[in-house]
Amino acid sequence: MLVESVLATKGHDVLTISPDATVYEALALMAKNNVGCVLVMSKDQIAGIFSERDYARKIILKGKGSKDTPVSEVMTTEVCIVDKGKTLDECMAVMTAKRVRHLPVVEGDKLIGIISIGDTVKSIIDEKEQEIEHMIDFIHGGVTPPGK
Known part of the structure; x- marks a missing residue:
């Protein structure tokens, strides 16, 4: 299964924020949308990504304030x-390998979506369940399995 198939189901919306926004603003946006990260965009380019992990390690543990950082x-x-x-x-x-949970998706130089580890696991499980259903149908009804 390809990333573009996941985006076709999930959608292409990506939450973004500017680099000069505060951490508090980023957290509020993430909470409002129930997501674990936002892409940081400068003009039309990816400048970075801000996640709950960044907040925990770089704000809370270092004693910084989210409203002024x-x-x-x-x-x-x-x-x-x-x-x-x-x-x-x-x-x-x-x-x-990179120990990340989110991957922005591009087509050429253009950002077209983002997938999470949860999206990836869900899609793989859904695909395997469909394969199992096709095999059960084949065994019980003689329907040819897909790809055969």
């Missing part, structure tokens, strides 16, 4: 991105 000061600047044509297995490998 700009996101640019604590965001993760090395953002792993994937092309829409990547497979979910490739995404899982990147997420595991």
Whole structure:
């Protein structure tokens, strides 16, 4: 299964915030939308990503204030991105190797979505469940399995 299939189901919406926004503003946006991160965009370019992990490690543990700290000061600047044509297995490998939970998705130079580890696992499970259903149908009814 490809990343573009996940986005076709999930949608292409991406929460973004500017680098000069405060950490508090980023947290409020994340809470309002029930997500664990926001992309930090400068013009049309990805400047970084800000996650709950960044907040815990770079604000709380360092005694900084979220209302007076700009996101640019604590965001993760090395953002792993994937092309829409990547497979979910490739995404899982990147997420595991880089220890990240979110991957912005691009088409060429354009941001077209974001997938999380949860999106990836859900899609893989859904795909396996469909394969099982097709095999059960084949065994019980003689329907040819897909791809055969």
